[in-house]
Amino acid sequence: MDAITATRADRLTIGKLSQLTGVNIETIRYYEKIKVLPVPSRAENGRRVYGPMERRILAFVRRARELGFSLDEVRALLRLGGPEKASCREVREIAVHHLDDIRAKINDLRKLERLLTKTVAQCTGTTAPECPVLDILDAQRSK
Amino acid sequence: MDAITATRADRLTIGKLSQLTGVNIETIRYYEKIKVLPVPSRAENGRRVYGPMERRILAFVRRARELGFSLDEVRALLRLGGPEKASCREVREIAVHHLDDIRAKINDLRKLERLLTKTVAQCTGTTAPECPVLDILDAQRSK
DNA sequence: CTTGATCCTGTAGCCGCTACAGGATTTAGC
DNA sequence: GCTAAATCCTGTAGCGGCTACAGGATCAAG
Numbered sequence: 120m121d122a123i124t125a126t127r128a129d130r131l132t133i134g135k136l137s138q139l140t141g142v143n144i145e146t147i148r149y150y151e152k153i154k155v156l157p158v159p160s161r162a163e164n165g166r167r168v169y170g171p172m173e174r175r176i177l178a179f180v181r182r183a184r185e186l187g188f189s190l191d192e193v194r195a196l197l198r199l200g201g202p203e204k205a206s207c208r209e210v211r212e213i214a215v216h217h218l219d220d221i222r223a224k225i226n227d228l229r230k231l232e233r234l235l236t237k238t239v240a241q242c243t244g245t246t247a248p249e250c251p252v253l254d255i256l257d258a259q260r261s262k
Numbered sequence: 263m264d265a266i267t268a269t270r271a272d273r274l275t276i277g278k279l280s281q282l283t284g285v286n287i288e289t290i291r292y293y294e295k296i297k298v299l300p301v302p303s304r305a306e307n308g309r310r311v312y313g314p315m316e317r318r319i320l321a322f323v324r325r326a327r328e329l330g331f332s333l334d335e336v337r338a339l340l341r342l343g344g345p346e347k348a349s350c351r352e353v354r355e356i357a358v359h360h361l362d363d364i365r366a367k368i369n370d371l372r373k374l375e376r377l378l379t380k381t382v383a384q385c386t387g388t389t390a391p392e393c394p395v396l397d398i399l400d401a402q403r404s405k
Numbered sequence: 406c407t408t409g410a411t412c413c414t415g416t417a418g419c420c421g422c423t424a425c426a427g428g429a430t431t432t433a434g435c
Numbered sequence: 436g437c438t439a440a441a442t443c444c445t446g447t448a449g450c451g452g453c454t455a456c457a458g459g460a461t462c463a464a465g
Contacts, residue, residue, distance in 0.1 A: 134411065144412090145454060153452090164461065166412055186374055190452070211382060218378045225371045228364050231329055235361045239354060277442065287443090288423060296421090307430065309443055333421070406465100413460070424449075431442070 131169040140177045147177065155180060155190055155197070188217055274312040283320045290320065298323060298333055298340070331360055 137144045150156040156176060159167045176197065183193045192213055199210050280287045293299040299319060302310045319340065326336045335356055342353050 132412080143454075146452085148414095149453065164412085166461085184452090186378065187371075214378060214382050218375065218382065221371050221375050221378070225368060225375065228330075228368045228371070232361065232364050232368065235329065235357060235364070239357050239361060275443080286423075289421085291445095292422065307443085309430085327421090408465090409463090411460105411462070414458095416455100416457085418455075419453085420451100422450090424447100426447085427445095429442105429444070431440100433438100433440080435437090435439105 129170045131174065133167050133169070136169045136174060136177065139174060140181055142177055142181050150177070150180065153190065155194055186217075187221060188213075192217065272313045274317065276310050276312070279312045279317060279320065282317060283324055285320055285324050293320070293323065296333065298337055329360075330364060331356075335360065 131139070133144055133147055136142075137147060142150075147156065151158060156173065159169050159173060162168050179197070180193050183196060184190075188196065195213055196210060199213075274282070276287050276290055279285075280290060285293075290299065294301060299316065302312050302316060305311050322340070323336055326339060327333075331339065338356055339353060342356075
């Protein structure tokens with residue numbers, strides 16, 4: 120490998136960064152626009168140039184998104200993990216809050232699942248006079 | 263109650279319909295625009311007039327949305343529950359497919375919950391050298 | 406030297422609403 | 436009867452979190 124011309128870890132094009140992190144090129148530019156990612160430096164030809172630091176940040180963002188954090192939360196986490204560290208308590212607060220959201224969502228979905236399962240089960244036989252799925256949507260008002 | 267001037271169940275304004283179904287006025291008009299609801303008749307003054315049938319349909323839509331069906335699915339369900347009945351099998355298919363989606367979502371969220379719970383737990387003590395939440399976001403690549 | 410890959414900016418679209426603006430009526434209180 | 440507030444109308448723009456173009460510039464490989 121040529122040490123000068125080879126793509127090195129500290130001179131990434133947006134395409135390489137996209138490959139390495141699994142984040143869409145358009146999404147990377149979008150993150151820059153909404154200030155989730157820092158404005159990168161540019162090569163002489165005007166193209167974005169990324170280093171290992173940017174790569175780390177983007178990987179972090181991706182992971183956080185996978186875990187369901189909103190972009191607002193991601194921005195907050197990045198701020199807290201930044202220069203002024205030692206704010207683990209605040210990070211924890213964001214995470215705990217997010218965890219509450221997740222648990223609430225799981226609960227809701229489980230209720231739905233039970234109701235739908237029950238309803239669809241009645242549907243198995245061809246004996247039903249009317250469609251129980253439509254009925255439950257129609258009539259059911261009780262929780 | 264005056265039988266002529268009183269608000270009767272078969273001559274609803276959009277406001278009454280909204281109250282009765284719990285669906286926002288703007289949302290009702292939006293549903294009309296995207297053809298989830300049929301185009302209602304109009305009074306002489308140009309205002310929308312709804313009858314009990316429309317109310318039933320809207321209640322159905324609301325319920326289906328609460329159960330997480332997409333508007334596309336709702337449209338399909340309405341079509342199936344319409345004039346050409348006897349398509350319970352198709353309704354069932356939509357419902358089962360939706361149920362699969364819900365179960366997959368629950369699974370994903372449960373995984374997240376476990377991971378986040380574990381991580382936040384490490385955060386309790388003030389003894390941690392670095393913030394485990396940020397660490398897990400940073401480093402963890404394993405499933 | 407040409408082709409195709411990659412990059413650039415900018416804008417519009419997706420879902421399912423929600424929130425206006427700016428106007429026309431209608432209803433309620435006095 | 437009159438005024439003020441409520442309700443209705445149409446139309447457009449915004450939210451989050453992207454994705455998909457259009458229309459161009461530039462780069463790398465054969």
